[in-house]
Amino acid sequence: MKLYNIKDHNEQVSFAQAIKQGLGRQQGLFFPLDLPAFASSEIDALLDLDLVTRSARILSAYIGDELPLDVIHKRVKAAFEFPAPVARVSGDISVLELFHGPTLAFKDFGGRFMAQMLTEVAKGQPVTILTATSGDTGAAVAHAFYGLDNVRVVILYPRGKISPLQEKLFCTLGGNIHTVAVEGDFDACQSLVKQAFDDEELKHELGLNSANSINISRLLAQICYYFEAVAQLSQEQRNQLVVSVPSGNFGDLTAGLLAKSLGLPIKRFIAATNANDTVPRFLADGKWLPNATVATLSNAMDVSQPNNWPRVEELFRRKNWRLDTLAYGCVNDKTTRDTMRELAGLGYISEPHAAIAYRLLRDQLQPGEFGLFLGTAHPAKFKETVDEVLGQSLPLPKELALRAGLPLLSSRLPAEFAPLRELLLALPK
Numbered sequence: 001m002k003l004y005n006i007k008d009h010n011e012q013v014s015f016a017q018a019i020k021q022g023l024g025r026q027q028g029l030f031f032p033l034d035l036p037a038f039a040s041s042e043i044d045a046l047l048d049l050d051l052v053t054r055s056a057r058i059l060s061a062y063i064g065d066e067l068p069l070d071v072i073h074k075r076v077k078a079a080f081e082f083p084a085p086v087a088r089v090s091g092d093i094s095v096l097e098l099f100h101g102p103t104l105a106f107k108d109f110g111g112r113f114m115a116q117m118l119t120e121v122a123k124g125q126p127v128t129i130l131t132a133t134s135g136d137t138g139a140a141v142a143h144a145f146y147g148l149d150n151v152r153v154v155i156l157y158p159r160g161k162i163s164p165l166q167e168k169l170f171c172t173l174g175g176n177i178h179t180v181a182v183e184g185d186f187d188a189c190q191s192l193v194k195q196a197f198d199d200e201e202l203k204h205e206l207g208l209n210s211a212n213s214i215n216i217s218r219l220l221a222q223i224c225y226y227f228e229a230v231a232q233l234s235q236e237q238r239n240q241l242v243v244s245v246p247s248g249n250f251g252d253l254t255a256g257l258l259a260k261s262l263g264l265p266i267k268r269f270i271a272a273t274n275a276n277d278t279v280p281r282f283l284a285d286g287k288w289l290p291n292a293t294v295a296t297l298s299n300a301m302d303v304s305q306p307n308n309w310p311r312v313e314e315l316f317r318r319k320n321w322r323l324d325t326l327a328y329g330c331v332n333d334k335t336t337r338d339t340m341r342e343l344a345g346l347g348y349i350s351e352p353h354a355a356i357a358y359r360l361l362r363d364q365l366q367p368g369e370f371g372l373f374l375g376t377a378h379p380a381k382f383k384e385t386v387d388e389v390l391g392q393s394l395p396l397p398k399e400l401a402l403r404a405g406l407p408l409l410s411s412r413l414p415a416e417f418a419p420l421r422e423l424l425l426a427l428p429k
Helices: 015-021 040-047 049-067 069-079 107-122 136-145 164-170 186-197 200-206 217-231 236-240 249-264 278-283 309-319 333-345 352-365 381-389 417-425
Strands: 002-005 008-016 030-032 086-090 093-097 127-132 149-157 175-185 241-246 268-273 327-330 372-374 410-415
Touching: 008 015, 015 049, 015 107, 030 164, 030 217, 030 309, 040 049, 040 217, 049 217, 049 236, 069 107, 086 107, 093 333, 093 352, 107 136, 107 149, 127 136, 127 164, 127 186, 127 381, 136 149, 136 164, 136 175, 149 186, 149 278, 175 186, 186 200, 186 417, 200 417, 217 241, 217 249, 236 241, 241 249, 241 352, 249 268, 249 309, 268 278, 268 352, 278 327, 327 352, 333 352, 333 381, 410 417
Parallel strands: 093 372, 127 149, 149 175, 175 410, 241 268, 241 372, 268 327
Antiparallel strands: 002 008, 002 030, 086 093
16 A cells, blocks of 8 residues: 655655654645445445454455555454444434444544554554544544553643543553643644654654554545445435545545545545634635634534544545535534524434534435434543533443542643743653
8 A cells, every 4th residue: 555645745665664653744634545436336345344354354445465465354354443433313313433442432433443554554563653533533442452562652731621531531541552641732732742753862762653644554444434324324315325434634534535435435524623713714715814713512523623624625625525525613611502492302322523524414404315424432531521411410321430539640741832832851661
């Protein structure tokens, strides 16, 4: 598999190199040189397979002869050890529940596949994972890499801007997992990660790698659950499918668009955001004008400069798709609360991110279409918000209950590169 740097097409790397390197020159994202596509008969055959077998074949279409299919299958089987069920919400709308993994969020798919792939290609060389999180990435990455030999993980997150239970899930592990509460927002954390990757001494000394959705292995893994969703729908539902994706850093939407590029029958996507509406405003008027990030109920989407957006534009360019075919919308906190109550009235308990995706899907779905929105996190990960909005007390699943009473092990740093650099160089070998 060959990938090129979107900012410098002359920089081309293998799949293994892209996993290990994370970013290209000038902080450019890697993108597949070849965009495979399946015939409709092949899509039908894939949809008849089980999740692991199907996913291995999808990933093999991208990875090519760089890794044998049996190796990919073995790694996918170790990564995808949990289901992704579709649940009916109303007559013409269902939800793809992506929160049945060990950290109760969709990022378990990408995080665990990346850990498996990195273990496969690193061949025992020491690696330091440096990543930023607005909530769920941290937990998924921490648990995916926890206890692995020759891997250290450093996770930056905005102090006070993720839910307490999200924080407990990944800041209580210790061992090879190091967590840093940064005095700033998610964009500040992401900026620090980029500065570290621009520091050649750090990169060489630590073997730096990023497990953000900017890493191509995570992105490719996420393609697989779109196929899993469609496999659970009837033929009639597949023919008129509209998918609404809660969007912050836009990795999940990118993966869905790549699934469509492979031939998966999806009529259109809705890019669903909160008040951090850089992309909806851009799609409306063609002007890229990020505002300062604002804190919302849907904190994992509190991103005003989404890293994956260049990949979305690149795919549209490569496929000759028009950007105006991408539907969009933004939802404020009041409407998010109202929508959570509406879903509860339908018998479905949701957290804020999925509620936003549902709201825009409900508002934009046309007669005869079937809607699917992504449930990206278990509602108990946002227990304080859900309890307050719905006036009830959600029980904690065992994954959260086990960690709720443990002490936080995080360091605290200002949003400045020098202290982070010092911390990284002082990590135990």
